[in-house]
Amino acid sequence: xxxxxxxxxxxxxxxxxxxxxxxxxxxxxxSQIATATSMCMFVFAELLVIAFSKLIQLxxxxxxFIWVHLSMLSVQWLLVLSAVVIQAFRLTExxxxxxxxxxxxxVFGYRTSPQLDxxxxxxxxxxxxxxxxxxxxxxxxxxxIGVVVVVSFVFLILLELNSSLxxxxxx
Numbered sequence: 001x002x003x004x005x006x007x008x009x010x011x012x013x014x015x016x017x018x019x020x021x022x023x024x025x026x027x028x029x030x031s032q033i034a035t036a037t038s039m040c041m042f043v044f045a046e047l048l049v050i051a052f053s054k055l056i057q058l059x060x061x062x063x064x065f066i067w068v069h070l071s072m073l074s075v076q077w078l079l080v081l082s083a084v085v086i087q088a089f090r091l092t093e094x095x096x097x098x099x100x101x102x103x104x105x106x107v108f109g110y111r112t113s114p115q116l117d118x119x120x121x122x123x124x125x126x127x128x129x130x131x132x133x134x135x136x137x138x139x140x141x142x143x144x145i146g147v148v149v150v151v152s153f154v155f156l157i158l159l160e161l162n163s164s165l166x167x168x169x170x171x
Contacts (some may be wrong), residue, residue: 001120016121019098026130030145042128048077050067056162076159088132088139 051073058067131138 001042016124016127019125022095022098023128023130026091030133034133034136037084039133041081044077044081044084048074048081049119053075054160085134085139085144089141089144092139095132098129098130099126101125 051070055067055070055074058070131140133139136145
């Protein structure tokens with residue numbers, strides 16, 4: 001199905017309007033909403049640390065129900081934290097895919113359209129850099145993996161220090 005140059009220009013204009021609206025939405029999402037979400041995530045992380053530290057401090061003679069309760073609290077706060085990060089990551093990945101979809105329109109799309117229209121559309125879509133932010137940092141996979149690795153190392157060090165302190169108190 002062949003399309004005319006004016007039809008392609010009209011479609012490009014509509015897509016450019018949608019991309020601009022999406023860019024405004026993401027910038028609004030990254031301003032006040034990201035600050036509030038980051039504060040909520042900080043509270044959730046604090047609750048996770050509190051629940052997990054209480055779980056670690058329990059003695060073996062403690063009740064089964066206390067173990068289950070603290071374990072469920074830890075899992076609950078971990079799921080809430082990871083759900084927010086996963087949704088922000090999904091939004092960022094969709095926005096990156098949008099940038100690269102302009103290239104497919106340029107290469108495989110409208111062969112009868114003028115070269116200048118195709119190039120300007122590709123340039124506009126490729127230069128819209130949008131990404132979700134949490135704690136004023138862009139949510140990218142490499143940052144998420146880095147934070148998880150650092151937090152796990154710090155957590156392991158704290159666990160080791162806790163066990164060595166308990167051994168020194170017993171002796």
